[in-house]
Amino acid sequence: MAWHDLDKSWHDTTVDYCDVCGNLLIARYWSFVEPVGGETRRCCDESCERLFHRLRRIEESAPGS
Amino acid sequence: MTGTPPPMAGIDRVGLTLLYKRVRNICDEMAFAMMRTAYSPIFSEGLDFSTLVLDRRGRLIATAGINPAMLGASLYAATWIIREVGPENFADGDVFVHNDPYRGGSHLPEHMMVAPIYHDGELAAFVGNIAHLAEIGGMAPGSFAATATDIFQEGLRIPPTKLFDRGEPVRDIWRIMLANHRTPDNSWGDLHAMLGSLRVGERRVGGLIAERGIEGLNEAFEQILDYAEAYMRSEIAGLPDGIYTGEDCMEDDGVSDRSYWIRSRIIIEGDELIFDYSRSDEQAIGPINAPYVVTLSASLNGLLYVLARDVPVNAGIVRPIKVVAPAGTITCVRLPGPCVGGQTEFQPRIMELVLGQILSQILPERAAAASGNTSLNFLFGGTDPRNGEYYAHYHFEGMGWGGRATSDGNSAQIVPHANCRNTPVEIFETKWPWVHEEYRLNDDTGGAGRNRGGLGVRRVMEVAGDVITVSALSERMKRSPWGLFGGRDGSRTALEVAPAGSETYETFQEAFGLVSPSKFANIRLRRGDRVRITSPSGGGYGDPLERDPAKVLADVELGFVSRASAESVYGVVIAGGSATGDSGQDGSGSGDGAAGDAAVDEAATAELRRVMRDGVA
């Protein structure tokens, strides 16, 4: 749960995506560790982390909807 | 909570209204400058562009109401450019250009320009615009390569790049761009129209800064964003909480016969809303994928269509909204996926999914059945025999819109996620070597319903040059525009060709052995060949048996609906007159019951409708 810089060399023209919403990650990203599974996720900012938990909660209460 | 949001402390509401109107006016002025000076008819006649005023972080403060399809790019692209370049690397007089769909662009033809505005050496704000250039290279003239399998075939991709450096043109960049476009003179003119529009914006925003100072202006900008956020929250709070789902598909991707499904769910909780597309199919091989901003545009546009019409469109409106479109799905394309059709075909599909299928569950009176829902892109290029010059054009077609709660769908309207105009036949034929045989409404095709779907159009034109290379990128050839609440489906798109001297039309697919009927590239047509473009009609709204018989009669009299359909679909029996109805494919366009002696046979109609409803004779 911290900000990180996206270190890219100037001639690297590829881009990275938020693991939660799919939007672009530019210059920096927010990371958090998934509570189940323990995977590290890269996302836009804290709001995407909250979104992640929220979607999980919805999924648990109404699976497959 | 519904209605008015609570008063915001410490805000001068009147002052805010006044400032916002002024910023909007600046965008309008920028738009006028662009329209009057552009070269490509798609942005001078078609108005396929947007103008933007942004704060010093690149957040959208206001935009001119021209093309809603560019909303997503308007909201994000400038922010991304500024972050990637770094605010410290801008200087007074710089202009950046960018068309990268992986960096906030919608598709390659749409170029964005942004220019920083400085005041006493300090960065104060940005102005920007986005415009669709008609030709930017790639594998097919008109840069709509319907059979592209990666973005490198779609044209020249430009990450954020300095076009002007402290007021001086960066000539190498200009030369690279122009060398890669098939009609560089056109691009030169259009790029200047964009620059001219930025200059208008710079002057006027400069005036605002002089009046209010950098801090004062940015504080006010902040309040404008807060206001838009409060507005959206208030509107969303008025919708019932819940999870709503819908799905629709792209028929094929131009390179294979497979269809791709978009699965959407909308989660409404209090004053926040989530669009979740994570269950959609993986990205396609062909160019129907959407970049993230296109999916975002479509979602917001669908929502804005059914919510209040006068919400200020700026970066504040997305705060209560999240769009989940995981990278690698058709809703968020990854390198090197092609995506030129995402903007024109995928976007309207999602937008109508949101406003027609999903929101109709909670706001039936504000929803509409499906429109023809394709931009029907038809591209062509060649050498004009009249002057020996190379030309390329990006053509689109109007279609029928879906029926609505209180009225029939409009006929011959641009696809709802855009707001472009057609090119008049007289301008068309003066500029390009085609001769039109007809351009008319396509009778008896509107999806039946209590409120009927609007009619599509039919255009027949003959090649008047030696060779014209054509391409197409369209949809709605395999699946019809859907009706709503018992309304019938509308009719489909058709792209057909008749070789010189023949009266027999066949589809492009049959004639040239294509994979897709709706998406193809680089077909060479010769002098005398004729093309017939038929655009889809809209779906109907409500049960056709509930349609006012007087309206059915009027439709028959005007030839919009045949007498046969009046009976078989609407259950309306018309007596007397000579209303022949079936004007069909070669109809004269005028119904024939004009003498006023045709009338609805009330008794027979009531009986027929009863039978059709209950199934008992």
Add this chain to the structure above:
Amino acid sequence: MIGTAGGSWRIGVDTGGTFTDLVAVGPGGDVRLQKVSSTPVEPARATFEALERSGVDPAGDVDSFVMGTTIATNALIQRRGAPTVLITTAGFEDLLYIQRIDRQGLYDLQWVKAEPYVPRNRVVGVAERVLADGSVRTPLSDEELARVVEEVRRITAHDDRPAVAVSLLFSYVNPSHEQALSAALAGALEGVPVSISSAVAPIWREYERSNTTVMDAYVKPIVRDFAGHLVRELDEVGMQGWRGLLRSNGGQVAIPDSVSKPIEIVLSGLAAGMISGAHFAGAVDTAKAVTLDMGGTSADVGVIVDGELQFSGLFEVEFGLPLALPILDVTTIGAGGGSIASIDSGGLLKVGPQSAGAEPGPACYGLGGEAPTVTDANVVMGRLNPGYFLGGRMSLDADRAQRAIAPLADRLGLAPEDAADAIVSVSIENMDGAMRLVTVDRGLDYREFDLVAYGGAGPLHAVEIARRMGMNRVIVPPNPGLTSAYGTIIADQRVDRRVTLVRRLDDSESEDLPAALGRLADEVVAELRPQLRRPEAPVNVTTYVACRYLGQNYEQEIRTEFGHVDRSFELAVPIGATAADFVARLADGYHATHSAAYGYEMRDQPIQSVYLGATALSPAPDVAIRPYEGRYDGAQPVTRRVLAEAGHWVDARIVNRDSLAVGAVLGGPAVIEEADSTTWVPPGFEAAVHDSQCLIIARSEEGRR
């Protein structure tokens, strides 16, 4: 306003939606002013009532009678025109339904496309085809001609006074098929008027041209009846003078001539106000001005550059129904005294475009209106005098105004008078936006402009608008509420023509440009000459070429004043210099105009002409105005509490306009009242009475500091 000695009466009438105004200037400088309620069903009745009340003897020494009328406008808006048939190229019968495929609002799913003036079963397709270069691909055969005539006869068989419009593809390049149809129809269908597009509006873009032609046909029978009726009534009262109507281009036209091309009088009413605005701008020697005519429901904004009104090639009756003719360039927005204030769902204050109109009207009229309006706000602020509205013929109810505004003030968390100030401010911002577009769209910097304000509500808001926009001075003409009627008197006689001619200036094909321009100049002169009120009157001819960079799709008009047209109007002589020289100067003019408007030029890009235009104009004789006999000396000032801005009440001097003599200077805060309007002079400004009797309002010395 008081006229100077002249020979005989010149009578001008403006028939608006609410009031019919009459201004008559007569012998010995006698001036008669009348404002009566309009009679929309029978517009002439109000006219003759006003005439009778004015006391001018119609059978006496009347020089002229000129009218600005909304008869054609209303026929279009209310769709009361003739049953019309459209004849068009086969295959394109639906162009009136297809239109331009765009829509009015971005997020308006419920929007309904404008219904055409001609329904589909009254459109006749004709087998013929002309190509872009004017060559004929499919000739129009005699059999086809006969078939079409029969078809039209069948459709119109049971019509009450039908009309026919003919608009074929590329007829602006080659009109022969349209002319053949017109001749055949005229021969076969007696008394049915025929409008052909190559005569009505020979410009490209088939939808715009066709719709304009359809509208011409659609209003023709109504205008013909109206004109006939008016002439008969004028004959009955024994009027001997010249009778004319005002055209959309701001020129007078003899009543019989207006009938042949009635589409040209569609903006008759609007034009009257703008002509007057331009006149008073000239009277105070301002070359650049914005005109603001603000009434009850709307505000009309126009621009004057180099002392001349500007023209536009396109006007929409409603969205999607364009009128493509040179008309005075006017932008109308829904901002008037009756505009209603409300709070939108984001919690912000909105004013207009809904209007309370004349009925029920603003809350303070006491006619049942309850919604707070701009007029109510002005009453609450003390700027309008409840006891002297329309010169005291109507009184306003200040309590009702206050009560109407109170709920809105509560929601805004403001005191009622501050809410009133907010309403006026937002309304001013609406006008501000329209005025900026009117200027900036044309590449003009409004900060160099004066503001000429009239109409009932214009002078009340003008100084605040000018202050906000940083404009120069405000000019308020005498009797601002009757400015439009005055405009009909002072209008010139003029004829405008446009014709499409697409030529590349860097190609030898442009050689025929000057000759074509010369022919066009001949035509306008030939058309104007027989209409002239005074055959010996001088005629001025101006010509222009609309150009663009090859590839652009919008053009700008470049004046071509190279002396190639003889002002004697006997003959348009060929250009003195060579054609090449003409074209080179035209190109220079275009580069410079483009640069001035948009900040850049492209010298290496080819330029293309799009259309040519010519105007023949015969100026109206001057109407001089004699000064008021002002008596105001400020010795015993009457004052009233007026809200100058939110939270700031001042004691404003209340002065009757009649009492201000030429040369008088009145410092703000002040309210200048007259029967038909009220002028607000805020603190820090002063109003000076100019020789022309216009008020010129500018920052005072004190205000400048």
